[in-house]
Amino acid sequence: MSQQDLQLQQDATALYEAVNQLVRLYQFRDRDLICCHDVSVTQCYALEFLAEHGSLRLQQLAELMLLDKSTSSRVVDSLVKKGYVTRIAETDDRRAVALTATDTGVALYQQIRAELIAQEQQLIAHLSPEMRQASIEVIRALGVQVKQRSTNSCAVRPCSD
Amino acid sequence: MSQQDLQLQQDATALYEAVNQLVRLYQFRDRDLICCHDVSVTQCYALEFLAEHGSLRLQQLAELMLLDKSTSSRVVDSLVKKGYVTRIAETDDRRAVALTATDTGVALYQQIRAELIAQEQQLIAHLSPEMRQASIEVIRALGVQVKQRSTNSCAVRPCSD
DNA sequence: GTATTTAGTTGCAACTAACAACAAATTGAG
DNA sequence: CTCAATTTGTTGTTAGTTGCAACTAAATAC
Numbered sequence: 169m170s171q172q173d174l175q176l177q178q179d180a181t182a183l184y185e186a187v188n189q190l191v192r193l194y195q196f197r198d199r200d201l202i203c204c205h206d207v208s209v210t211q212c213y214a215l216e217f218l219a220e221h222g223s224l225r226l227q228q229l230a231e232l233m234l235l236d237k238s239t240s241s242r243v244v245d246s247l248v249k250k251g252y253v254t255r256i257a258e259t260d261d262r263r264a265v266a267l268t269a270t271d272t273g274v275a276l277y278q279q280i281r282a283e284l285i286a287q288e289q290q291l292i293a294h295l296s297p298e299m300r301q302a303s304i305e306v307i308r309a310l311g312v313q314v315k316q317r318s319t320n321s322c323a324v325r326p327c328s329d
Numbered sequence: 330m331s332q333q334d335l336q337l338q339q340d341a342t343a344l345y346e347a348v349n350q351l352v353r354l355y356q357f358r359d360r361d362l363i364c365c366h367d368v369s370v371t372q373c374y375a376l377e378f379l380a381e382h383g384s385l386r387l388q389q390l391a392e393l394m395l396l397d398k399s400t401s402s403r404v405v406d407s408l409v410k411k412g413y414v415t416r417i418a419e420t421d422d423r424r425a426v427a428l429t430a431t432d433t434g435v436a437l438y439q440q441i442r443a444e445l446i447a448q449e450q451q452l453i454a455h456l457s458p459e460m461r462q463a464s465i466e467v468i469r470a471l472g473v474q475v476k477q478r479s480t481n482s483c484a485v486r487p488c489s490d
Numbered sequence: 491g492t493a494t495t496t497a498g499t500t501g502c503a504a505c506t507a508a509c510a511a512c513a514a515a516t517t518g519a520g
Numbered sequence: 521c522t523c524a525a526t527t528t529g530t531t532g533t534t535a536g537t538t539g540c541a542a543c544t545a546a547a548t549a550c
Binding site for chain 1: 536537538539540541545546547
């Protein structure tokens with residue numbers, strides 16, 4: 169194996185370990201609140217989609233979140249209870265419900281988002297633009313990879329069991 | 330705001346969104362198996378610690394995994410049932426149990442690890458060593474940040490509620 | 491006008507994880 | 521040495537999350 173190949177393999181291993189660590193630790197945010205605010209991570213994702221898209225039906229939200237509609241319905245339940253989202257029946261199709269983030273909900277999401285972005289900013293402030301870009305690319309690519317992995321059951325080889 | 334500051338902020342936002350996406354999608358691996366192998370993600374983490382550390386007591390494993398000892402005990406249960414880990418009572422302290430990955434267990438972990446590393450390698454093969462290094466650094470730093478965030482309840486400001 | 495489809499909710503079961511109570515072994519104090 | 525306190529690990533219970541299936545209500549199709 170060449171020096172370069174060796175280096176690549178070492179880097180891949182380091183990347184694997186770093187991602188592993190990151191994702192493992194992130195699991196613990198799930199049960200906690202997002203940084204002191206009274207929403208779970210799943211709830212925050214839902215709030216994010218609603219804040220970004222303006223208004224969504226439950227079905228659409230469920231698809232975006234890759235969750236079952238029943239689960240989404242319950243996530244919305246809790247957000248409604250907390251006053252971050254409203255359910256308003258649509259007039260033209262009275263089965264449908266328009267989910268909308270309230271002002272409080274949007275404000276909460278923006279606050280959480282701003283805090284998290286500020287943290288990311290600290291993290292990459294010392295890096296050159298090229299390095300930053302590379303990091304972002306890699307993390308994006310990891311996301312795409314995981315997405316493929318979760319739709320196919322296995323990315324490397326077909327399922328053996 | 331200067332051009333550079335603006336760029337930094339944009340990069341931070343992009344990073345936030347990429348990490349968000351990655352971590353959100355990773356949640357779905359949790360219920361599935363790690364890429365067709367018959368262990369859950371938590372079980373795989375336990376297997377990893379045992380394969381890396383050789384032999385651990387339950388208490389030690391629980392601390393490493395940041396889980397309650399009861400939860401760890403049950404995670405180990407399932408790994409024992411599947412034949413990936415053995416529980417062997419220690420002779421000098423008969424309360425204690427030495428947890429050890431079996432050969433099969435180590436082999437499984439190494440296979441999973443190798444597959445994941447191969448994927449990472451594809452991902453970063455086209456990057457220059459400096460770019461790779463930067464990516465790894467950033468992801469590592471994100472991990473450390475999350476760790477702090479999960480011990481302190483809030484990294485940015487003291488809890489307001 | 492009835493049958494089918496669609497949107498959303500609720501019942502239920504499976505799973506995960508923590509807390510508390512517990513049993514068994516070890517350690518310590520007198 | 522003996523009995524209390526501590527340590528190690530397991531089990532009972534509870535809370536929370538999620539998906540599937542069954543359901544209601546509304547809209548659409550024939």
